[in-house]
Amino acid sequence: MRSDKNSQKKQLAIKLKYTASQFKNQAVEAAFVxxxxxxxPSQGISAIFGPxxxxxxTLLRCIAGLEKAQGTIQFNHHIWQDDKTFLASHHRPLxxxxxxxxxxxxxxxxxxxxxxxxRADKNGPPQDVQHLIRLLALEDLLDRxxxxxxxxxxxxxxxxxxxxxxxxxxxxxxxxxxxxSGRKQxxxxxxxxxxxxxxxxxxxxxxxxxxxxxxxxxxxxMQQGQIIATGPLKQVLNDLSLPIQLGDDSGSVIDAIITxxxxxxxxxxxxxxxxxxxxxxxxxTGIGEKVRIRILARDISLTLEKNTHSSISNILPAKxxxxxxxxxxxxxxxxxxxGTTPILARLTRxxxxxxxxxIGDNVWAQIKSAALIR
Amino acid sequence: MLLSQEDLQAIWLTLKLxxxxxxxxxxxxxxxxxxxxxxxxxxKPFISAIVALxxxxxxxxxxxxxxLVMGPEGFIGQITNSLGLGLLxxxxxxxxxxxLFYSLPFVVQPIQNAMLAMGKRPLEVAATLRASxxxxxxxxxxxxxxxxxxSAAILGFAHTVGEFGVILMIGGNIPGExxxxxxxxxxxxxxxxxxxxxxxxxxxxxxxxxxxxxxxSLNRNIKPSIAGL
Numbered sequence: 308m309r310s311d312k313n314s315q316k317k318q319l320a321i322k323l324k325y326t327a328s329q330f331k332n333q334a335v336e337a338a339f340v341x342x343x344x345x346x347x348p349s350q351g352i353s354a355i356f357g358p359x360x361x362x363x364x365t366l367l368r369c370i371a372g373l374e375k376a377q378g379t380i381q382f383n384h385h386i387w388q389d390d391k392t393f394l395a396s397h398h399r400p401l402x403x404x405x406x407x408x409x410x411x412x413x414x415x416x417x418x419x420x421x422x423x424x425x426r427a428d429k430n431g432p433p434q435d436v437q438h439l440i441r442l443l444a445l446e447d448l449l450d451r452x453x454x455x456x457x458x459x460x461x462x463x464x465x466x467x468x469x470x471x472x473x474x475x476x477x478x479x480x481x482x483x484x485x486x487x488s489g490r491k492q493x494x495x496x497x498x499x500x501x502x503x504x505x506x507x508x509x510x511x512x513x514x515x516x517x518x519x520x521x522x523x524x525x526x527x528x529m530q531q532g533q534i535i536a537t538g539p540l541k542q543v544l545n546d547l548s549l550p551i552q553l554g555d556d557s558g559s560v561i562d563a564i565i566t567x568x569x570x571x572x573x574x575x576x577x578x579x580x581x582x583x584x585x586x587x588x589x590x591x592t593g594i595g596e597k598v599r600i601r602i603l604a605r606d607i608s609l610t611l612e613k614n615t616h617s618s619i620s621n622i623l624p625a626k627x628x629x630x631x632x633x634x635x636x637x638x639x640x641x642x643x644x645x646g647t648t649p650i651l652a653r654l655t656r657x658x659x660x661x662x663x664x665x666i667g668d669n670v671w672a673q674i675k676s677a678a679l680i681r
Numbered sequence: 682m683l684l685s686q687e688d689l690q691a692i693w694l695t696l697k698l699x700x701x702x703x704x705x706x707x708x709x710x711x712x713x714x715x716x717x718x719x720x721x722x723x724x725k726p727f728i729s730a731i732v733a734l735x736x737x738x739x740x741x742x743x744x745x746x747x748x749l750v751m752g753p754e755g756f757i758g759q760i761t762n763s764l765g766l767g768l769l770x771x772x773x774x775x776x777x778x779x780x781l782f783y784s785l786p787f788v789v790q791p792i793q794n795a796m797l798a799m800g801k802r803p804l805e806v807a808a809t810l811r812a813s814x815x816x817x818x819x820x821x822x823x824x825x826x827x828x829x830x831x832s833a834a835i836l837g838f839a840h841t842v843g844e845f846g847v848i849l850m851i852g853g854n855i856p857g858e859x860x861x862x863x864x865x866x867x868x869x870x871x872x873x874x875x876x877x878x879x880x881x882x883x884x885x886x887x888x889x890x891x892x893x894x895x896x897x898s899l900n901r902n903i904k905p906s907i908a909g910l
Contacts, residue, residue: 371809372808373805373808373809395808396805396808396809397807397808397809397810397811397812397813397814397816398811401809402809402810403805403806403809405802405805405806409802409803409805409806411803411806411807411821411825412825413821413824413825413827414824422807422810422812422820423810426810426811426812426816427811428811468810469809469810472809472810472811478809
């Protein structure tokens with residue numbers, strides 16, 4: 308009974324109202340209002356996703372106590388903020404990775420890490436500092452000045468510093484946004500490694516669907532200071548009723564297992580609930596490994612009969628469960644089930660009309676490409 | 682050597698005054714600069730103006746008012762009298778007190794500019810790394826603003842050395858007590874003692890040049906805003 312009660316409290320509950328006014332020519336203009344009431348699981352990575360200016364960062368800053376809003380914030384069974392309490396940032400057991408790595412310039416890399424170590428939670432579990440340094444590949448950077456680091460290196464040091472404080476919650480504000488795509492690819496594997504090795508929950512703010520699809524388990528979608536969707540990642544990404552305007556980025560995420568490797572063609576076969584796919588092989592992936600696959604809706608086309616003379620090797624039987632059409636929009640989104648796995652397909656409205664697609668129809672889904680994202 | 686015993690005494694008094702004033706000002710100016718760099722209070726423009734007044738006021742005006750408040754009828758004068766300290770005008774303590782006002786903007790502004798250039802971000806980072814506000818101040822603000830503090834100390838010291846008008850108004854010309862180098866030079870010129878005036882002036886000229894060169898070379902590799910200049 309008791310453990311049941313405790314497990315229910317393993318969450319971050321936030322109820323906030325934040326109003327920011329901009330003063331222009333002495334008149335209050337465009338007051339930004341952030342209003343929300345959400346519960347985020349305190350395990351795994353939860354993404355806060357939305358376009359720039361929707362209030363993601365403000366929400367994160369409120370959680371950290373860097374910004375003051377009206378409302379309540381409760382982490383597990385600790386109240387961080389309510390009518391009477393406002394716990395200062397330095398009393399909240401969290402760590403924060405800022406968008407641009409904010410290392411202390413008066414300290415070198417080692418000094419920045421020590422700053423956190425000295426102030427770490429003394430009651431926390433003993434920390435394997437060397438392991439963390441190896442995990443983030445910082446061995447050769449320790450004696451460097453912060454100004455001598457590349458953007459990606461700075462961000463890795465900032466992440467290590469944040470972890471050394473022994474946080475119970477890690478907040479990350481678009482940690483990859485200030486990096487070019489090469490550096491992003493350098494950091495993403497580290498983040499995935501961290502996620503797998505750390506027991507602490509991470510709240511990850513991003514406007515990049517690709518990052519969110521790779522990392523998140525849970526997603527909170529925001530728009531103009533409001534929350535428009537929240538739930539497990541796979542469920543939210545496949546939900547047609549949500550007004551998520553992802554456009555070209557619409558797509559599904561599937562959990563699968565690698566079951567076969569074809570070395571001669573450098574391909575691998577993955578199995579998921581309802582089917583199998585052949586994908587490009589990736590280094591460091593072996594048979595039996597759990598992987599996450601992302602299929603963009605625009606990479607799926609539908610045929611009524613199985614096309615055997617196609618260059619597309621992944622053709623799977625599917626059943627249409629939902630069709631989303633809008634009169635003023637040339638593209639339609641269709642939700643299909645391959646076995647028990649839902650995926651989205653993006654077709655033109657004309658194709659839907661010409662093929663006379665209806666809910667419940669059995670079709671063949673031609674999957675032009677699918678990416679192994681972790 | 683063209684410097685007389687009295688010249689040396691004046692130089693020594695000047696250095697003593699400037700050192701004491703610099704140390705006191707660093708202590709006084711730091712919280713003022715901190716408040717000015719952080720506040721959005723409607724009082725800010727007025728406090729900034731008061732701090733900056735000595736930059737634009739003729740030193741005689743400043744000296745005149747200080748003479749009044751430190752005099753027997755003045756607010757400060759009544760306090761010092763009731764504490765049994767006597768009156769401050771025409772004493773070394775009076776010079777120190779007056780110099781605190783006179784050199785205040787030269788110490789506050791470089792520190793304030795350095796704090797502004799640092800921005801809020803390092804403090805937010807420190808707060809999320811469990812550093813209390815005091816911890817933040819000593820381990821983040823002070824080291825990051827160090828160039829600003831060095832500029833402030835050097836400028837405050839140099840400006841106090843160059844003080845003349847205020848001292849003439851409230852300090853007069855008492856050897857060993859209030860006769861600083863600048864007043865001594867004035868005396869030499871008044872008595873047509875140009876050789877001594879030359880020697881002492883040269884000392885101050887060389888001193889000022891060295892001090893300013895030191896400030897600028899110290900800050901050569903640092904963003905001017907961080908150095909507070």
